[in-house]
Amino acid sequence: MEKEKKNSAKSFSMNGGDGPNSYLKNSSYQRGAVDGAKGMIREAIEEKLHISSSSPSDTIYIADLGCSVGQNTFIAIQNIVEAIERKSQSQGLGPQTPEFQVFFSDQVSNDFNKLFTSLPPQRQYFAAAVPGSFYNRLFPKQSLHFIYCSYSLQWLSKVPKEVEDMNSPAWNKGRIHYVEAQKEVVDAYFAQFVKDMESFLSARSQELLSGGLMALILPTYTKEMLSIKSFRRPLDILGSCLMEMSKKGIVSEAKVDSFNVPVYSPSSKELEEVIKNTGYFSIERLELLSISKKYKAGPDAKTFSMHIRAGLEGIIDEHFGREIIDELFVLFARKVAEYSHIYNSENRVNEDLFVILCRK
Amino acid sequence: MEKEKKNSAKSFSMNGGDGPNSYLKNSSYQRGAVDGAKGMIREAIEEKLHISSSSPSDTIYIADLGCSVGQNTFIAIQNIVEAIERKSQSQGLGPQTPEFQVFFSDQVSNDFNKLFTSLPPQRQYFAAAVPGSFYNRLFPKQSLHFIYCSYSLQWLSKVPKEVEDMNSPAWNKGRIHYVEAQKEVVDAYFAQFVKDMESFLSARSQELLSGGLMALILPTYTKEMLSIKSFRRPLDILGSCLMEMSKKGIVSEAKVDSFNVPVYSPSSKELEEVIKNTGYFSIERLELLSISKKYKAGPDAKTFSMHIRAGLEGIIDEHFGREIIDELFVLFARKVAEYSHIYNSENRVNEDLFVILCRK
Numbered sequence: 001m002e003k004e005k006k007n008s009a010k011s012f013s014m015n016g017g018d019g020p021n022s023y024l025k026n027s028s029y030q031r032g033a034v035d036g037a038k039g040m041i042r043e044a045i046e047e048k049l050h051i052s053s054s055s056p057s058d059t060i061y062i063a064d065l066g067c068s069v070g071q072n073t074f075i076a077i078q079n080i081v082e083a084i085e086r087k088s089q090s091q092g093l094g095p096q097t098p099e100f101q102v103f104f105s106d107q108v109s110n111d112f113n114k115l116f117t118s119l120p121p122q123r124q125y126f127a128a129a130v131p132g133s134f135y136n137r138l139f140p141k142q143s144l145h146f147i148y149c150s151y152s153l154q155w156l157s158k159v160p161k162e163v164e165d166m167n168s169p170a171w172n173k174g175r176i177h178y179v180e181a182q183k184e185v186v187d188a189y190f191a192q193f194v195k196d197m198e199s200f201l202s203a204r205s206q207e208l209l210s211g212g213l214m215a216l217i218l219p220t221y222t223k224e225m226l227s228i229k230s231f232r233r234p235l236d237i238l239g240s241c242l243m244e245m246s247k248k249g250i251v252s253e254a255k256v257d258s259f260n261v262p263v264y265s266p267s268s269k270e271l272e273e274v275i276k277n278t279g280y281f282s283i284e285r286l287e288l289l290s291i292s293k294k295y296k297a298g299p300d301a302k303t304f305s306m307h308i309r310a311g312l313e314g315i316i317d318e319h320f321g322r323e324i325i326d327e328l329f330v331l332f333a334r335k336v337a338e339y340s341h342i343y344n345s346e347n348r349v350n351e352d353l354f355v356i357l358c359r360k
Numbered sequence: 361m362e363k364e365k366k367n368s369a370k371s372f373s374m375n376g377g378d379g380p381n382s383y384l385k386n387s388s389y390q391r392g393a394v395d396g397a398k399g400m401i402r403e404a405i406e407e408k409l410h411i412s413s414s415s416p417s418d419t420i421y422i423a424d425l426g427c428s429v430g431q432n433t434f435i436a437i438q439n440i441v442e443a444i445e446r447k448s449q450s451q452g453l454g455p456q457t458p459e460f461q462v463f464f465s466d467q468v469s470n471d472f473n474k475l476f477t478s479l480p481p482q483r484q485y486f487a488a489a490v491p492g493s494f495y496n497r498l499f500p501k502q503s504l505h506f507i508y509c510s511y512s513l514q515w516l517s518k519v520p521k522e523v524e525d526m527n528s529p530a531w532n533k534g535r536i537h538y539v540e541a542q543k544e545v546v547d548a549y550f551a552q553f554v555k556d557m558e559s560f561l562s563a564r565s566q567e568l569l570s571g572g573l574m575a576l577i578l579p580t581y582t583k584e585m586l587s588i589k590s591f592r593r594p595l596d597i598l599g600s601c602l603m604e605m606s607k608k609g610i611v612s613e614a615k616v617d618s619f620n621v622p623v624y625s626p627s628s629k630e631l632e633e634v635i636k637n638t639g640y641f642s643i644e645r646l647e648l649l650s651i652s653k654k655y656k657a658g659p660d661a662k663t664f665s666m667h668i669r670a671g672l673e674g675i676i677d678e679h680f681g682r683e684i685i686d687e688l689f690v691l692f693a694r695k696v697a698e699y700s701h702i703y704n705s706e707n708r709v710n711e712d713l714f715v716i717l718c719r720k
Contacts, residue, residue, distance in 0.1 A: 059500035059501065059503060099500040099501055100500075101499070101500050101503070103488065108476050108477055108479075109477075111473065112472045112473055112476060112489065113471065113472055113473050116468050116472060116489075116491040117468055117469075119468075119491070126490070126497070126498060126499055126500055127490070127491065127492075128463065128488045128489060128490045129472065129476075129488060129489045129490075129491075130486070130487070130488045130489075131476040131479070131487065131489075132487075137486070138486065139461070139486055140419035140459040140460075140461050140486055141419065141459055143419060143461070
């Protein structure tokens with residue numbers, strides 16, 4: 001066995017604890033995706049998941065990669081567990097349902113203490129936590145039946161080197177992201193996404209049993225969205241806030257130039273290609289996820305701002321220091337309010353991909 | 361499958377973090393036991409552990425129950441992993457060593473965040489954490505090859521009810537432990553120990569594979585120790601400190617009367633009987649552990665006091681509140697110093713049991 005590599009991926013995790021800026025309190029949009037995916041995950045388990053019928057008491061092993069601290073992960077896992085219980089009963093494996101072990105996995109810096117104290121007391125599975133980057137191996141060979149990964153794969157393992165290199169044509173001056181940047185920046189981000197996705201798929205292909213399933217949910221951007229002239233993505237707005245603060249002398253311009261958010265939202269086609277090229281998985285489903293208007297519409301600028309903050313505070317803190325964060329997000333909320341026709345309405349233009357893969 | 365019961369056992373865990381009062385900084389005696397047990401664990405794995413030779417790439421699953429936050433657990437696990445690697449090589453299973461998954465388990469309140477950030481970066485195993493009381497089931501059926509449990513089984517799941525009941529003959533007035541107490545108190549503690557040990561052995565018998573091994577280390581008291589007239593056990597001394605503080609009006613006498621430490625150190629014979637009566641395991645080894653004088657002798661009263669504090673601070677805090685703790689342990693260190701001929705010398709009289717059990 002190759003020794004487990006020291007985690008070379010940078011560690012990004014959501015805000016811990018349960019305070020007003022925590023991920024726990026600011027993840028209602030992700031909750032919408034959990035609900036939207038529920039039925040499709042049940043269907044996939046019913047139709048595609050391979051469970052050996054020879055040994056009904058065998059344990060079923062499930063992992064949530066990028067689980068953060070709950071409650072979304074518990075709701076998603078409960079849905080998966082119940083679907084598998086239903087399937088094993090309908091297969092006539094008798095009244096005895098299998099035992100389940102569920103691995104909640106996230107970066108080492110995730111607040112696992114909080115996760116453990118929030119576990120549903122009446123759960124019908126054995127809970128475990130696994131720390132580390134999912135761009136490396138996390139589990140033994142062929143040890144999992146079902147892998148779930150929601151709103152995590154948009155996080156790259158690191159910022160592409162070139163965009164931080166002043167001497168590179170991909171140097172990303174005056175922006176914090178590839179959106180609206182020159183082609184070289186977009187290319188560098190895309191190349192990093194492909195590389196990371198290949199690592200992810202390779203690791204998972206070793207860990208998932210043959211016939212096992214993987215459900216992925218990740219943000220995407222469609223051509224239609226980009227064609228809306230007045231649309232500005234959140235990271236674009238956040239970048240302009242930082243530039244504004246640098247003009248006021250609150251942060252240095254060089255600090256902003258050297259800050260880039262390692263997030264990439266692939267198109268449906270980009271994702272499909274990297275999955276097909278690696279060849280480990282068959283694509284059982286790949287489509288836009290429809291998120292209930294209940295979750296999609298409605299967040300006011302402040303709520304939306306806190307949602308973005310819960311995801312980004314860690315890396316902003318690391319780069320700029322804690323002291324700028326409150327001011328930055330006040331400014332951000334103010335700017336987002338100018339775009340309320342996009343962010344605070346049923347026309348909210350972000351879209352998400354829902355993918356079901358089966359290990360060949 | 362019976363639903364996993366809500367953890368009914370009270371949660372006691374060692375001091376987290378890495379401050380001066382943390383378990384991390386105050387567990388050198390336990391380290392001595394790790395070293396003392398090393399060779400015997402290697403021997404047991406070499407001679408007794410059953411590994412299927414038919415599938416050399418199969419994963420080996422190991423659990424440390426009551427792992428606390430390290431480094432002791434990492435050292436113990438490393439020894440077990442290396443011994444199994446050596447065994448699988450000597451069995452001629454080829455150069456390919458198995459993969460390992462190691463479960464670090466402790467109470468929900470354990471500082472798992474600290475544990476995860478302390479993991480050895482170059483480890484040759486996949487690490488996971490499992491929260492919960494080991495008096496309940498923690499793992500799926502037949503999912504482990506080796507269980508290690510060091511300095512944890514002396515913690516009962518709870519204080520026996522009777523000793524806290526003013527109307528019971530077992531009411532433990534003026535003491536915090538069964539030592540030197542009336543027979544009814546000793547009996548109540550012993551009955552709780554037997555009940556808990558039965559729960560522990562039953563749960564482990566379901567989780568351990570047939571032919572799998574379990575290594576236990578726990579404190580014991582021998583007749584010889586008890587015959588030393590001048591000997592006073594640490595909990596006896598701590599109890600007298602609390603009584604002294606109650607006389608000074610710092611804590612109420614009723615508070616002291618209602619405080620009992622749920623710890624029981626069985627004799628070798630008591631432990632042997634409960635293992636035999638439950639019948640799940642064969643006893644491969646049960647003997648006193650010899651702890652190197654390097655670890656045994658030497659701790660001055662202050663160090664010894666901090667060692668006891670790291671283990672008990674949690675329950676003292678819960679019962680009396682944080683504000684008495686510093687004063688209590690200053691007093692405790694002063695009293696321990698009076699017994700330096702016992703605690704600060706090679707004559708230190710505590711003894712530990714080392715046990716190897718094999719799942720029938």
